[in-house]
Amino acid sequence: MKQITLAKAVKGVxxxxHKGEPIEIMLEPLEANSGIVFFRKDLNISYKAEPNNVINTQMATVIGDNRGYVSTIEHLMSAINAYGIDNIRIVLNANEAPVMDGSSISFCMMLDEAGIKELDAPKKIIVIKKAIEVKEGHKFVKLIPSKIPKINYTIKFDNAVIGEQNYCFEFSKKNYIEEIARARTFGFLKDVKALRAMNLGLGGSLENTIVIDDNRILNPEGLRFKDEFVRHKILDAIGDLTLLGSRVFGDYISYAGSHHLNHLLTKALLEDKDAYEVVTLSKNYEKAYEKVFA
Structure with a gap:
């Protein structure tokens, strides 16, 4: 099994x-072993999507340095992971990726338009060899060994609309598109003023966010899934794990996880060389993992 990139460049707006401004985005092919690279064309600066470049996880996953940054990358990263793309350049003219409709389905459509191209280099995956966990009070995220990657996510909110939700997702591109990609980000009406006081959430609207009042959803169309909230958390987690650079083969389990805990988990994994192995998908391994890449 070989690494893949895009067959052609595609663009969108x-x-x-968070800033509420129109953003141009272009997805471009990259050569083998390049990884996922964000390019701020307004600053002429590139950032590779990897844990060492994460500088903030407060409201989104943000990569950058003292020269600039790119925020809200997790939805796009999630789609890139689902499509098994190893090498891609994301060109932006602003400091965040566009939110589109609040899910990753628009990015999936862009990737479908671009198509894929096989490169002359073997694909690599990260195989989890032992359990690794990060806790913060009652909240936790962890990775455990597994041949077929699954995500088992539980959320619990003190809110009548959300309450406690659990979803177990078995990873494949087909399952992702059908079960996860359309799940939108969400927020509470009571938090809007606080966010805007911090100059955040300025572009949030009922067109791209599920907005929740004390006991009702304000979006007139309602939910896309009855458990859309936990499905979106799975979408986010897939995006955050993509910063590891290769598809992770292991089960991800979370209770009340977050971008922050996901970032700590990626760092903890990379620091424990006994917890994982980077495997080249040669013919010996392809059969075991082909379902996930289908």
């Missing part, structure tokens, strides 16, 4: 969730 969307609103930035």
């Amino acid at each position: 969307g609103i930035g969730l």
